[in-house]
Amino acid sequence: MKNKNKIFYYVVTGLFSLLIMGGVANYIFQHEMVVGFFEAMGFPPNLIYYMATAKVLGVIGIWQTKSKVLREWAYAGFTFNLLLAVFAHLNVSDGEQWGAVIGLVLMSTSYFLVKKIEAEKA
Template identity: 25%
Template sequence: MTGTLYLLHAQSMVTKFHEIGFPLYILNLIGSLKIAGAITLLVPRAYPRLKEWAYAGFVFDLVGAAWCHFCVQGFAQGIKLLLPITVVAVSYLTYHRLNDPTATQHPDADGPLAV
C-alpha cells in the first residue's frame, strides 16, 4: 500500500518526506522497490534468493524509517513502525518454516533424523 502511495506522491507521504528532510525523488525509487518486493513475496515458489532480498529490503526500509522518525519526530512516531517490522519478521519465519522440509519431521519419526 505504501509503495503505491509513494508512486502517486500522496500528500501524506510528501508531507512526511518534507518533515524528515528527504528529497521527493526518493518516493519513486522506494515505491517501485516496495511494489516489486511485495509481488516477489506474494508469488508462490518464486526464486528463493529473490525472496530473501525482498525480505531484507523490507527490513532495511522499515528499520531505516523507524530510525529517521526517532531522530526527527521523536519516539512516538518511530515506535509506530514496530508493528510492520514485527509483521515482516513473522512472515519471514513462517516462510522459512513452511519451506523447510526438515521442520515438519518429528525427531522420533522414522527417517534420516531417527537414531
C-alpha cells in the first residue's frame, strides 16, 4: 500500500506542478493576454511578476524534502492563490474558474497523500 500511495502522490503532484508551471509559462510567453485578464479582474498587471515568482518557489517548496514547514507554507500559499482565483473569475463571470478548481482538487489530493505517506513512515 505504501508504494501505491507514493506513486499516486507523484502522479498527482506532477500534474499539479504542470498545471501551475503552465500558468507561469502563460505569464511569461503570453504576457499581453494575461495583462488583459488581470486588468479585466481589476488586478494591477505588475502583480503578474510576483505571482510567477511565488508559483515557481511554491512548486519547489512542495517537491523539496528538507523542510516540512516550507512544504506546509507552499501548500497554504497555493490554497489562498487558487481560492482567490476561483472567486476572482466568478466575480467577473468569465467562466475561467475551472482551471483553479482543478488545481484545488489536485493540490488537496497531493497534500493529503503526502500527509498519509509521512504518517506511514512514523
